[in-house]
Amino acid sequence: MAGTLTRPTRTVFRRPSSTDGFWGWVTTTDHKRIGILYGYSAFFGFLIGGIEALLIRLQLARPDNDFLSAAEYNTLMTTHGVIMVFLFVMPMAAAFFNYLLPLMIGARDVAFPRMNALSFWIFLFGALFVSSSFIFGTAGAPIGGNLPGGAETASWLGSGPNGGWFGYAPNSLTTYSPGSAMDYYTVGLQVLGLASLISSINFIVTILNMRAKGMKLLRMPVFVWMTFVTAFLLLFSLPIITAAVFMLMFDRQFGTVFYDAAAGGDPVLWQHLFWLFGHPEVYIIVLPAMGIVSEVLPTFSRKPLFGYSAVVFAGAAIGFLGFGVWAHHMYASGITPVAQAAFGLATMTIAVPTGIKIFNWLGTMWGGKIRFTTPMLFAIGFVSLFVIGGLSGVTHSIVPSNWQQTDTYYIVGHFHYVLFGGAVMGLFAGLYYYFPHLTGRMMNERIGKLQFWTMFTGMNLTFAPMHWLGLQGMPRRTWVWFEEMGRGVGLWNLVATIGAFTIATSVLIFAINFIRSKRNGTIAEIDPWDARTIEWSLPLPVPAYNFAETPTITKLDDFWHRKYGEDDEGRAVPRPDLAEYLARLVEDGRNPKEVIHLPAPSYFPFLVGVGIFFLAYGLAYLAAGTGLPLLVTGALIMIGSFVGWSVEPLEEPHDSQEVDAV
Amino acid sequence: MAHPTPKQYIRVAIFLAVLTAVEVGLFYLEAGVDGVTPSMTSPALLILAAVKFLTVVGWFMHVKFERPLVSRFFSIGFVIALGVYAVVLTEMALAFARG
């Protein structure tokens, strides 16, 4: 991947001239490297969010526990949600989008390589901003509320955002959250939303415009389709949450009264706007995992995906219907009976396309020659656990039943089956599946399987008991539970805590496996999984320029059909020259016939990110008076960087740039 | 496809200006004349706004002369916005009326 650029143009300052080392990563515009940056950042987020979950589970392991204070619990519960959603699952999905999208459609890079880098840096600085609330933020003593022991301030662990990831008004207004912590939430969500908005536009244009010759829409891998749907969901749901938190920011800092019931505002408005974003967000989280699983299952079943077009259209249908079910989060918020009936029906309807997908995945495995590799195990884990989460979700669509379950641990159990059993399992399937692609080495299978079973067991130990806890009446978002609640509650809380540590063990096993395999894993040959899609026709690790020659696509699963013919009964038969074909792919892939021009590295996306970082602090402290200088500094850095950006050409003039074919 | 000439653009702008004048006229009709109620003028005002909207999109934003994908792209956002916010407003008004 290393390359040297000669004679960079001087603009504001010297253009980065190397793609190696620290600055090589900071200035990169290569979609693969940006994907890797997203991946590592997201995994770090996963670790932090996971540690928070362990602390929460320790607090809830025993009755009347005082391991955490109430303030600390509130902050940990809120930031666990915010981090897992915005700083783990979404960026991890973005890692896969970035890395795979151009490879799967046969493109040199995304449509806007520098904007792509910009998305990452805005995301990273937004993540740092939100996380820094632990250091700089204050919870404050709410009016009418009290911190335990009469304390006026909370420890650093209790100083982050504390109004829930859903930030319900009026709890998130200054009356009940007087400290600066929730200002980090309002501004942070706008920054993170901006990052996702930019990347969603980038992906939409890339998919529509950058496809290789012959890559028609209905020849695209399902993962690309799911990326496409996800990008549209982001495009249309992010503006809604941006408007909502923008209004919350004004309510908190500048005296507007949108959500303040005492002044005539309406807190239910927040709920509508939040869930108008929040429900599409559920699909934003789970669709990428569905895409990955739709790639993994056919490969290891040695069969094409059953009902390709049904899976694609079901994905699109989920996208559209996802905008019509938000109020099922609000049955207990005093919405009208008409709305309850209508949203109940819509929610049941959305189970149909989801069900179609599940049957198609089962149909793919049916009669296939299944290889139980680690990625396959995770994919099957995804399907089975997602079914449980999906079914318990359908039970919530029924209003009277929902009233029983709402705000209990039943809900916590349900959505963790969807988000952990679904999204996380799917993402791990992807990590194992694409590890050889990233590193050129294979992940250790034995440790991998051990990790799968540990995680699968831990996941069920943690989240299944939450259903019983909820049905027994244990409320969610609760700091302590009491001995009088009975033995069942005590037992299952303890089991859930044991399960959480089992998951933590499995993540540790994964980290060890990852580091070991990256150093000493078996060297991966081309196409190690005998896969179907064109990204596997590349030599491993992938050269910086991706395809030496842009491929021409003639079929769905093009690569497979180049490797295999069919006998009279439709069974796959390797083409006689398969070995030579693969050897030729490696040879040709590493030796491009002509000089390939790539988008050159740039400092400016990073610098714009730095500007936005300052801008964010400025906004959070604007009403307090200290924010203005920060705001101005940030704006100047940002505008200056944009000007530098606009006079810097995307590529160096052609004669001055050569990229080594390593 | 041939792009319009400046003359055509100016004609479109005059059309838009006339519609705006009619809108303001309707406003004063409703405010100043007995017997004319908002229920009569409001639909007319909405239709006029829609015509102005579509004229600007079609002529000045060139959607008339672009591939259909552009208008499809643009309408998705508009339709989703109209749909979801209409539901939110209706629901919140009904819930508010129930007390």
Place this chain on the structure above:
Amino acid sequence: MSAPHDVHESTGIENRKLAMWAFLSSEFLLFGAFISNYLLFKGRLPVTDALHPVNFYDIPFTSISSFVLLMSSLTMVLAHHALAEGDQGSARTWLLATAGLGVTFLGGQFFEFSEFFDAGAGLGVAPVWSSFFLLTGFHGTHVAVGVLMLVILFVISLRNDGLSEAQGLNLELVGLYWHFVDIIWIVIFTIIYLIP
């Protein structure tokens, strides 16, 4: 060959133009939220009737500033047309005219806001006022960003070689943005100001 910009565009629409359309499409959801706020709160009055925004509006004044913004769309499209014809001089003039009309509109809004504040309105007087100021202020910010981009284009056009072909696309993109801000105002003018 094979550099990103050489790859044929599968839809036949230039990348940056498609991106701009996608962005504008998503902006409907943003403005939609703010317009909805106003509609939601305009019937809910915790204050006296006299303090309702409808009793503050100066329709002749706002009609004129609406007209100004509408005409700026004409000058914008003429700038684009002139550049397409290779007429750098006219393009420059129309660009400046568009920016000037935009500034006039912003000045009108500034005047309107200060009149309202003097007469007792404010962000926190009632939710309907919160909605009014956030909606029109947010729109005004969009106009200001548009003016900034127009001025940058104008400065570039002053250089010896004028606006290049690549900047012609930039001008078209700024134009799309500008017209979009105009159609949002068409909606605001009718729904907020004219319909009682």
